Amino acid sequence: MQPEFxxxxxxxxNCPPFDVLNDETLNACVQQLKAIYLNEQTVETLFKQHSPALYIVRSGGYDLLLPNGHLIEHLEAYDLFGYPSMLSGREVKNKLSVVHDGIVYIVPERVFHQLRRESNAFEQYFIRAHERRLLEETAGSGVLQAGQASRRREPIANNQLDLRIAEVIQKAPISLPSTASIQEAAQAMREHKVSSVMVVDDERMVGILTDRDLRNRVVAEGLPFTLNINAVMTQAPRSVYGKQTLIDALAVMTQYNVHHLPVLDDDDKPLGMLTNTDLMRQQRSEPVMLISALNKADSLEALVAEAAQIPVYMRTFAASAGHGSAVGRLLASLTDTMTRRLIELYEREHGVAPARYAWLAFGSQGREDQTLSSDQDNGLLLADNLTEEQLQWFAGLAEFVCQGLYQCGIPLCPGNIMASNPDCRHPLDGWLARFREWTRSPTPKALMYCQIFFDSRMVMGNKQLYNNYREQVAKLGQSEFFLGNLARLQNNVSVPLGLFNRFRGTESGKDSDLIDIKRYGIAVINDIVRTYSLHAGLTAPQTLQRLQLLQQSRLLSPRDNQALGEAWQFLTQLRLQHQLEVWGTDAAKNALDPDDLSTLTRRQLKSAFRVIRDSQQGVALKFGRGGA
Amino acid sequence: MFTAVEHWWQRQQQLQKPWQQQRYIAFDAEMSGLEVKQDQLLSMGWLTMRPPVIDYGSAHYHLFSHAELDLKQSPVVHGLLSADFENSSDLRSSLEALASELEGAILLCHNITLDWNFLRRAAKPFGIRFKPLALIDTLRFEYRRMQRQQHHIERGSLSLQACRKRYGLPDYNSHHALSDALACAELFLAQAYRYGATEHTTTRSLAQVSRR
Structure with missing residues (x-):
């Protein structure tokens, strides 16, 4: 009878990629295994007598060493080694040293090749592992659990809010010149079965006309249909850019209570029209309802009451969202909406803003990678030469909004990076003076500020004022001296793998086994990507968007660019899953125990940290020479 | 007579060799009860181990059906169901196969007396004799080691599972003759390398440590 093990x-x-083998193949594999007891006396024989082969650590601990004695990796249960020599045909040169005795399974070369032939997924795993591309399979599909390795990305309703607007609009805009008659406009709507037309002169959108306008402004007023449409259209309507996401569009629609949004490309040319029906079609109603409820709240109390539902709602959303980055974006969008609503509430009490301004979001809100535990990072950019009275108005606004956000559940910033702090309210010159100081005398504190302040977005206010600020700030960020210091700073954070590729806890006390994947992972990637972006003079704050814009960069190779993006997405997703697990407990929000992870996730986490470590060295090499 | 003496002499020589140069048969059997006189062999499993390597390809597993067997009170003994016995092996040929593998090899069991007595009794009607070079009992080895190191020996601390745990070997949860034989082989390697032996320890002295 056939023996079974x-x-x-x-x-x-439980040891990917063996989980992808069918039962028959797995049995055949097990029956051809050998097990070796490895200790100091027997370790020599492994490579001498049983090589080449795939080795699987069953128990014990071992260090894999380069021929010169340098440690490559610490191996423990579920780790695989030895396969590169079978894939490359090169002789095994590395050495092994025993830390703890134990058992290692040997899959002889013949069996290994047989398994590769029988299962494509098995084959692919080793090819990716060999090329250090283990993270690839998670890109966009979330963290794979052991046993689910074959799960593929499926469209999830909520996930759709994450789409770029340009991907959603179905056809070119129905447009007419401003000299067309009202009747022509109505005929065009009938012909194309649409409820609005865009008014375009010389490729520039100048207005829109909707069927509601026809009713309210033409029929109800008794105007003749022969008039030019520019007499009744809405001039310079709210618009969005194709590269923005549906969440952004949703926020604009509910904030201004409009149902039609012209969509423009980067050159401000019309791309199409987005309607609220398009949005409804794309997603479940909850995020819409939440954002619109926030927008409708007509008192601070009402806003706080609506905001109280966010954590509960986010939990459902996060659990069904396709990837972690969607959650960060939605949270940022909710925070933006609350901020705008608070500003409107303040204006209702104290009159409209007495001068041009821009409300700035920094840090995680700016980058749109917010979590429920992220605290506030914001500031105010003010017009020049304000009177004392006007300054008082803005001081009052800042106090009201920051306190309001706090009541809505967004913690106050312990470092006081908030508009309520006079240091975070400046006209253009004031801000530039601060940035200049940070970039010219980069003390550790200044560099820490840079990691927050260089990631900015405007939440509300005057676009022109903000763009001018953003461009000048970007220029200051290109200083080689400054970048050199920034490069050295990020290189000082050592990835929790140490030299041995063994996980090293980053925390102290009873949590000493935990690894803070935000501080030693996500934040480091943000830092690395920021350095490249500043050098390139980019103004986008979002890490993934920055990477996309850096695709043409000569400094960051496409391969490293992709690896960084994948590592960032993996870590963001892992953090999200962890936060869902520890929800409502007082467990650390960003720190997790690698022993609790599945085998594949542990390997991927190591892979992500390796990507970070390699990229840190790259940044140090490319920028580190500048600076003091 | 001369051949018998020569045979004896060869065996003594063989036993003088370092223990790593021997061939071991790790063995385990499941029985319908603990009484050699009335209970029967239900299954047995074994595999070959040449230190420090265990070859899974050498594994054997046999189930035996017994006309007179009512599996006692329970329909399930050692996780075996009546249905399993449909794939049963012939007792005689299985024992012959084992006997030929044991020739010149060392028999390795956890709590060897039980297995050894059952084996001999089952083999007797067929005139089969087992002639392993030596018997090694991993339970006995562990008992002697703990005694020598003056450990307090608690009840249950000598089970195969408990012994493995002390050497940091993985938990095996199936109670299956082959699985236990494998577990026993791994345990012996850990014991021998850690406590029993230096590079040149002879098989004889190792076997004495673990003999009854």
Whole structure:
């Protein structure tokens, strides 16, 4: 009777990529295994007598060393090694040293090749592992759990809010020149079965006309249909850019209570029209309802009451969202909406803003990678030469909004990076003076500020004022001296792998086994990507968007660019899953125990940290020479 | 007579060799009860181990059906169901196969007396004799080691599972003759390398440590 090894099979099923093999293949594999007891006396024989082969650590701990004795990796249960020599055909040169005795399974070369032939997924895993591309399979599809390795990305309703607007609009805009008659406009709407037309002169959008305008402004007023449409259209309507997401569009629609949004490309040319029906079609109603409820709240109390539902709602949303970055974006959008609503509430009490301004979001809100535990980072850019009275108005606004956000559940910034702090309210010159000081004398504190302040977005206010500020700030960020210091700073954070590729806890006390994946992962990637972006003079604050804009960069290779993006997405997703798990407990929000992770996730986490470590060295090499 | 003496002499020589140069048969059997006189062998599993390597390809597993067997009170003994016995092996040929593998090899079991007595009794009607070079009992080895190191030996602390745990070996949860034989082989390697032996320890001295 055919002997079976249930315990060994169970182990292999938890050890990707063996989980992709069918039962028959797995049995055949197990029956051709050898197990070796490895200790100081026997370790020499492994590569001498049983090579080449795939080795699987069943128990014990071992260090894999380069021929010169440098440690490459610490190996523990579920780790695989030895396969590169079979894939490359090169002789095994590395050495192994025993830390703890244990058992290692040997899959002989013949069996390994047989398995590769039988399963494409098995083959692909090793090719990716060999090329250090293990993170690729998670890109966009979330963290894979052991046993689910074959799960593919599926469209999830909520996820759609994350789409770029340009991907959603279906056809070119129905447009007419401003000299067309009202009747022509109505005929065009009938012909194309649309409820609005865009008014375009010389490729520039000058207005829109909707069927509601026909009713309210033409029929109800008794105007003749022969008039030019520019007499009744809405001039310079709210618009969005194709590269923005549906969440952004949603926020604009509910904030201004409009149902039609002209969509423009980067050159301000019309791309199409987005309607609220398009939005409804794309997603479940909850985020819409939440944003619109926030927008409708007509008192601080009402806003606070609506905001109280966000954590509960986010939990459902996060659990069904396709990837972690969607959650960060939605949270940022909710915070933006609350901010705008608070500004409107303040204006209702104290009159409209007495001068041009821009409300700035920094840090995680700016980057749109907010979590529920992220605190406020904001500021005010003011017009020049304000009177004392006008300054008082803005001081009052800042106090009201920051306190309001706090009541809505967004913690106050412990470092006081908030518009309510006079240091965070400046006209253009004042801000530029601060940035200049940080970039010219980069003390550790100044550099820390830079990691927050260089990631900015305007939430509300005057676009021109903001764009001018943003461009000048970007120029200051291109200083080689400054970048050199920034490069050295990010290189000082050591990835929790140490030299041995063994996980190293980053926390102290009873949490010493935990790894803070925000501080030692996500934040480091943000820092690395920021450095490249500043050098390139980019003004976008979002890490993924920055990477996309950096695709043409000569400094960051496409491969490293992709690896950084994948590592960032993986870590963001992992953090989200962790936060969902520890929800409502007082467990650390950003720190997790690698021992609690599935085998594949642990390997991917190591992979992500390796990507970070390599990129840190790259940044240090490319920029580190500048500076003091 | 001369051949018998020569045979004996060869065996003694063989036992003088370092323990790593021997061939071991790790063995385990499941029985319908603990009474050699009335209970029967239900299954047995074994595999070959040449330190420090265990070859899974050498594994054997046999189930035996017994006309007179009512599986006692319970329909399930050692996780075996009546249905399993439909794939049963022939007792005689299985024992012959084992006997030929044991020739010149060392028999390795956890709590060897039980297995050894059952084996001999089952083999007797067929005139089969087992002639392993030596018997090694991992339970006995562990008992002697703990005694020598003056550990307090608690009840249950000598089970295969408990012994493995002390050496940091993985948990195996199936109670299956082959799985236990494998578990026993791994345990012996850990014991021998850690406590029993230096590079040149002879098989004889190792076997004595673990003999009854």
């Amino acid at each position: 249930d315990d060994v099979k169970r182990f292999l099923l």
